[in-house]
Amino acid sequence: MSQQYFSWGRYPNVKQTKSVVVDRYTDMPTCEDSVLPYGNGRSYGDSCLNEGGVLVGTEYLNHFIAFDVETGILRCESGVLLSDILALIVPQGWFLPVTPGTKFVSVGGAIANDVHGKNHHCAGTFGCHVRCFELLRSDGQRLLCSPEENVEYFKATIAGLGLTGMITWAELQMRRVPNAAVNVENIKYGNISEFFQLSADSDKDYEYTVAWVDCLATGRNLGRGHFMRGNHAPSQAGCPSHSERKFNVFLDPPISLINKTSLRAFNTVYYHRQLVRSKHSIAHHDSFFYPLDSIHNWNRIYGPKGFLQYQCVIPLNASPDAIAEMLRSIARMGTGSFLLVLKVFGDVESPGYLSFPRSGATLALDFPYQGELTRRLFSQLDDIVDQANGAIYPAKDAHMSAVGFKQYYPNWTKLAELKDPNVSSSFWRRVTGEQ
Amino acid sequence: MKRVLIIGATSAIAEAVAQRYAKKGEKLFLVGRNQQKLDTMVDDLKVRGAHLVDSSAVDLTDCGAHEAVIEEAKRALGEIDIVLIAHGTLGDQKQCELSYQDTLKEFQTNALSVISLLTLLANDMEQRRSGVLAVISSVAGDRGRQSNYIYGATKATVSVFLQGLRNRLSPSNVQVLTIKPGFVDTPMTADIPNKGALWATPGDIADGIIQSIDKKRNVVYLPWFWWGIMTIIKLVPEAIFKRLKL
Numbered sequence: 001m002s003q004q005y006f007s008w009g010r011y012p013n014v015k016q017t018k019s020v021v022v023d024r025y026t027d028m029p030t031c032e033d034s035v036l037p038y039g040n041g042r043s044y045g046d047s048c049l050n051e052g053g054v055l056v057g058t059e060y061l062n063h064f065i066a067f068d069v070e071t072g073i074l075r076c077e078s079g080v081l082l083s084d085i086l087a088l089i090v091p092q093g094w095f096l097p098v099t100p101g102t103k104f105v106s107v108g109g110a111i112a113n114d115v116h117g118k119n120h121h122c123a124g125t126f127g128c129h130v131r132c133f134e135l136l137r138s139d140g141q142r143l144l145c146s147p148e149e150n151v152e153y154f155k156a157t158i159a160g161l162g163l164t165g166m167i168t169w170a171e172l173q174m175r176r177v178p179n180a181a182v183n184v185e186n187i188k189y190g191n192i193s194e195f196f197q198l199s200a201d202s203d204k205d206y207e208y209t210v211a212w213v214d215c216l217a218t219g220r221n222l223g224r225g226h227f228m229r230g231n232h233a234p235s236q237a238g239c240p241s242h243s244e245r246k247f248n249v250f251l252d253p254p255i256s257l258i259n260k261t262s263l264r265a266f267n268t269v270y271y272h273r274q275l276v277r278s279k280h281s282i283a284h285h286d287s288f289f290y291p292l293d294s295i296h297n298w299n300r301i302y303g304p305k306g307f308l309q310y311q312c313v314i315p316l317n318a319s320p321d322a323i324a325e326m327l328r329s330i331a332r333m334g335t336g337s338f339l340l341v342l343k344v345f346g347d348v349e350s351p352g353y354l355s356f357p358r359s360g361a362t363l364a365l366d367f368p369y370q371g372e373l374t375r376r377l378f379s380q381l382d383d384i385v386d387q388a389n390g391a392i393y394p395a396k397d398a399h400m401s402a403v404g405f406k407q408y409y410p411n412w413t414k415l416a417e418l419k420d421p422n423v424s425s426s427f428w429r430r431v432t433g434e435q
Numbered sequence: 436m437k438r439v440l441i442i443g444a445t446s447a448i449a450e451a452v453a454q455r456y457a458k459k460g461e462k463l464f465l466v467g468r469n470q471q472k473l474d475t476m477v478d479d480l481k482v483r484g485a486h487l488v489d490s491s492a493v494d495l496t497d498c499g500a501h502e503a504v505i506e507e508a509k510r511a512l513g514e515i516d517i518v519l520i521a522h523g524t525l526g527d528q529k530q531c532e533l534s535y536q537d538t539l540k541e542f543q544t545n546a547l548s549v550i551s552l553l554t555l556l557a558n559d560m561e562q563r564r565s566g567v568l569a570v571i572s573s574v575a576g577d578r579g580r581q582s583n584y585i586y587g588a589t590k591a592t593v594s595v596f597l598q599g600l601r602n603r604l605s606p607s608n609v610q611v612l613t614i615k616p617g618f619v620d621t622p623m624t625a626d627i628p629n630k631g632a633l634w635a636t637p638g639d640i641a642d643g644i645i646q647s648i649d650k651k652r653n654v655v656y657l658p659w660f661w662w663g664i665m666t667i668i669k670l671v672p673e674a675i676f677k678r679l680k681l
Contacts, residue, residue, distance in 0.1 A: 022622050025471055060447075060622060063475050064482035088483065 005055055008299050009044040011306030011369050012398055014051035014426060022060050024077055024168040027140045029056060034424035035138065037166040039106030040081060043113060044309045045398030046426035047161050053424060056166065058108055064088065065169060072174035073131065078108030078167040083293075085174075090285070094174040095232070097129040101341075103290050108167045113395040114159035114352040116345070117289070118208040118228075123175075124348030125357050127158035133170035138422035142168075147351065156418040159352030161394060163428055165420045177232045180285040181239045182208065184230040187278045188271070192223025192324050196361075199344040202229045208288075210343045214267045215327065215336040215365060223327055224271060225342070233282050242284035248296040256303035256368035258337050266338045292339075302368045307337075310381060311356075311364035311393040313345060318388035319361035326363060329380050335373070337366035353411040356393040364396070375399070394427060405431035436486055437461045438512040440505075442495065442552060443522025445472040447621035448571060451641035452519055457485035464508040464515075465490040467522075487511070495522050496543050498551040505555055517567040517648060518556055520549055523589075525623050531585040538585050545589035550596055557600055560609045567648055568604075569612040570597055574656065577615070577665045580681040601653060612647055613654045616640050617661040 005018055018038065019029045028035055031054055038055035041048055049055075061079035068074075072094050074085065082096060083103040089095065100115040109115075114127040123129075132146035135153055143165075145154040157164045185206075189198055195211055202209050206229035213225035292298050299307070314322045323342070330336050340363070347359040367374055378399050385392060391408035392400045406412055416432065428434065439456050441449050444465035453463055457480040467473050470492040480488045489511040493504045509515060526541040549570060560566030575583055576590030594613055601611035618624065618634045635658050643657040656662040671679070 020622065020625055023472055023475060063479035065478050067482045 005038070005049070006041065006306075007044055007046060007048050007398075008042050009307050009309060009369075009396075009398065010299055010302070010304075011308060012046055012049070012051075012426070013306070014046070014049050016050050016053055016055055018055040018057055020057040020060055021166070024061050024063075024134075028136060028138050028166055028422075029054065030138075035422055036425045037078075037108060037112070037162040037423075039079065039109035039112075040104055042102060042105045042109060044396040045394075046430065047113070047394050047397065047428075048109075049426040050424060051426045058106060058166070061108075061168060069094075072176060073171060074174055075169060075171040076107060077169045078106060078111075078133075080107050081105065082107070082110065086285075089174055090180045093176060093178075095177040095180055095285070097173060097175045098123050098126045099289055100126075101290065102293055103286075104293060107170055107172070108162075111158055111167055111170060112160060112162045114350055114355045114357075115395070116357045118210045118343065120348070120357055121203045121209065121344060121346030122207050122348075124346070125159075125350040125352070125355055127350045127352045127355065128348060129173045130158060130351075131171040131173055133157070134168045135165045136168050137165040138420050152414070153418060155351050155353050156415050157352075158350065159354040159356065160415055160418075161354070161425060161427065163415060163419045163423050163425065165423060178235040179233040179237055179239065181233045181237065182230040182283050182285060182288045183233045183237070183280070184228055184283050184288060185278060185280050186274060187227040187229070188225075188274050188276075189227055190224050191221060192327065193320060195223055195225065195227065195342060196320055196344075198227045198229075199361075202227070203344065203346070205231075207231050210341060212270075213327070213340040213342050214271045215330050215340040216264055216267050216334070217271075218328070218331045222324060222331070223342075225340075226271070226274070230283070230288065237282055240282050240284050242286050247294065249298055249300040252300050253303050256305070256307075257301045258307075258366075258368050260334045263334075263336065263338060270338065302366070305369040307366050307368050308374060308378070308398055309364060309366050309396040310378060311362060311396040312381070312385045312390050313356065313358055313360045313362040313393075314385065314388045314390040315358075315360045316344070318390075322384050322388040322390065323361055323363055325384050326381055329377065329384070330365065333373070333377050335367055335370065335377065337368070340365040353414050354394070354409050356391060356395070358391065360390065364393075394431075397427070400431065402431050402433055437516045438464075438514055439517045439519070440464045440466070440508045440512065440515045442466045442518065442520045443571075444476060444490070445469060446521045446523070447623070447637040448616065448619060448640050448644070449519060449521035450476060451637040452521075452644055453480055454483055455641055455645055457481075457483040457488070460484050460486050462487040462512050463489075464511050466493055466495070466504055466508070468492060468494055495548045495552075496540075498548055501548075501551050501555055505552070505559075514563075515556070515559075515566065518569065519644070520552060520568075520570045522548070523571065525583075525586055528583050528585055541585050542589050542592070545586065546592040546596075549593050553596065553600060557604060557609070561604055561607045564607050565609065567610045567612065568597075568600070569610075569614060569644060569648055571614045571616065572597070574615045574617050574661050574665050578668055578676070582681060610648070610651050610653075612644075612652060614640075614644055614647070614657060615655065615661065615665075616657045617664070 034053040036050040058079035061077035065075040135143045445467040473490040531538040573590040575587040647655040
């Protein structure tokens with residue numbers, strides 16, 4: 001069973017073994033080494049890895065249990081993917097209350113990382129829509145957790161990175177939509193202050209907002225990009241056609257295909273692709289929410305060394321300056337990727353003790369792993385985040401310091417108390433020093 | 436609306452087939468060993484849109500129980516249009532080499548119980564002059580290899596039985612489909628390390644099975660490239676083959 005299991009960033013590359021639970025009534029495997037529940041492996045860094053230990057896959061916990069088409073309450077096992085849920089509920093007039101940028105995450109993973117989406121300013125995190133779940137501990141104990149029952153475990157498990165035990169099933173509240181398609185307005189804007197203005201103007205009237213930023217633009221163009229804002233289309237709008245055609249990166253290129261030249265070329269063309277300032281369209285939900293899902297294994301384009309994502313959040317009062325400074329550091333280094341995402345979070349509070357999203361602006365960007373160069377840039381970015389009282393997202397992380405973690409997540413001690421003694425992860429050992 | 440009986444329903448491939456039929460709104464009857472797993476599937480298939488799902492927990496190695504369970508399925512479904520037989524075990528080759536009893540057990544599970552079920556179902560369908568009998572055999576039944584010839588021999592038994600049955604039922608308008616999957620990533624093969632490019636998912640195989648039923652095929656390798664691989668393997672002269680470490 002010793003096989004390579006990667007996180008989505010394919011960095012770090014660690015040795016571990018993998019086992020599975022075959023149904024939701026079975027206990028977790030007992031072994032000497034620590035175990036870690038593993039969903040679909042879409043966390044970027046080392047939070048879904050367990051070097052020297054065992055991953056316990058939930059891929060066979062893929063059953064729906066009940067769906068009430070009147071109330072939108074869905075109960076399913078934790079290995080069910082969001083893509084399975086969408087295939088079931090969209091034709092029945094329902095949609096996910098919150099969705100991340102890929103639909104290939106498991107329900108267990110979405111809860112354990114308390115994922116967020118383009119509607120955070122209205123709907124909060126995924127964890128805000130979890131009604132209850134069953135938590136299986138390594139000693140065989142099964143806890144029904146909800147806002148009323150086993151409340152502490154409920155709060156520690158949402159955003160708990162799988163460390164409190166394995167979620168076997170969960171009950172989620174879906175939301176009714178007139179149409180799964182989205183009415184989108186795409187606005188080309190010129191610099192970072194325009195972004196914050198657009199965001200402030202849009203968050204009240206638009207459920208979904210996010211911006212793509214040209215990470216290489218500097219000077220008075222710093223932070224330029226495209227601001228996307230949208231709402232679900234009315235039912236009479238119909239649904240635009242959508243090709244299920246998939247591309248697949250089926251082998252590893254020997255080096256990263258993302259470099260200074262390819263990046264500059266892409267960003268320039270992408271920024272200028274729209275000549276007018278604002279453009280309206282109706283987008284299929286797949287192309288609006290999951291543009292990268294149409295390229296299978298896109299993570300391989302960074303070559304054998306893999307990549308890291310840097311995602312942080314900065315409190316709103318400090319964010320225009322701090323984000324501008326981060327963008328300058330990134331542009332100076334000439335590294336990064338074509339996908340830099342900027343969004344302003346709202347203040348809907350998550351039940352999760354270790355939830356990442358909080359009021360402020362969040363920036364996310366991939367970097368091909370280049371050893372020392374990447375580490376140097378990340379430590380510059382960390383300094384900016386720390387000074388601005390920001391935080392870094394564990395689900396995307398393979399570098400944050402133990403000091404940083406404890407500062408960003410003062411509730412980490414509560415997770416430490418409720419953590420399953422036989423469960424651990426590479427991430428947890430790295431940021432707590434626990435063995 | 437099709438009425439589908441799935442035997443060995445909790446196996447990963449059978450389950451993937453059941454999910455696809457459920458999505459199309461068909462009627463399903465599931466037979467398996469573990470009631471709890473069957474209940475889990477029944478709930479799941481109802482949510483996915485099956486018009487009707489019922490199940491029965493039976494130890495399929497007990498051939499005496501076959502007639503009753505088929506009757507039960509008929510009562511639930513009305514009549515049976517499609518049968519998928521998917522149960523089986525990947526026994527321990529080394530253990531079987533040491534013990535005839537273990538070998539017999541493998542034959543009982545993988546071959547004789549299948550023949551018992553097919554005898555009952557085939558007579559029924561022959562009389563009604565319609566129906567589909569789809570049975571999961573294996574590429575392992577195409578040629579005996581030292582690493583798993585007991586399993587291979589049970590599957591070869593099934594494949595030849597189906598060949599004859601197809602010949603017999605051809606005038607009666609009954610489709611007999613022999614399904615030969617290659618390597619499939621299921622709990623049955625969870626212990627095999629380093630699965631490479633030849634491995635398929637249960638979903639891939641299920642898509643292939645449903646397509647083959649719809650297209651009225653006879654024998655199908657899944658995924659398709661196993662036809663090429665097995666053709667080459669079958670062509671190797673025995674004098675050479677016997678010296679290979681396969």
